[in-house]
Amino acid sequence: SQQGEEDPQALSIQEGENATMNCSYKTSINNLQWYRQNSGRGLVHLILIRSNEREKHSGRLRVTLDTSKKSSSLLITASRAADTASYFCATGDDYKLSFGAGTTVTVRA
């Protein structure tokens, strides 16, 4: 079942700008993960935030989690052309992950 839903579906920004995307989910979770997928490639894990955490940072990435609203956000700061990709949230509960449909981010030079 596809639990996470990303918003927006697509995002186009200028290099150097920040990109923010959101993920909403329906049921309780153990953790929430964000992955990146470059066109035609496999997914790469970016960051995992546990249900008892509210914010996490990794390099230029900042993830927040609000379990009361069942939502998460991923912020990419100072975007680069190499950040052009699709970003997926995945919720983990009973030992499996459920992926959303993704946000496609295009960074213009």
Add this chain to the structure above:
Amino acid sequence: DGGITQSPKYLFRKEGQNVTLSCEQNLNHDAMYWYRQDPGQGLRLIYYSQIVNDFQKGDIAEGYSVSREKKESFPLTVTSAQKNPTAFYLCASSIWGPSYEQYFGPGTRLTVT
């Protein structure tokens, strides 16, 4: 060099034929997964295996079969019973448990005509 490999990258088959997609990992992970991705969509779980000689159906198992005879290998067979087999197939592996990241292979794009 640890990782997860899938072969081939592109696969073409005629309708009515079974086809087997390969997935191998040398990360010593117990758990392995197969996902299907259609254009503009997220990943849907086909099958997963938490240990050798054991596997479970995911959300869209109909028309697919798997085996897990070795820890390193988790091949997926797309049978002729799968009504819309053309898709991008992704294999992943992880430590078995609710809080671990999954490592993905590069994917196999299957086209059935």
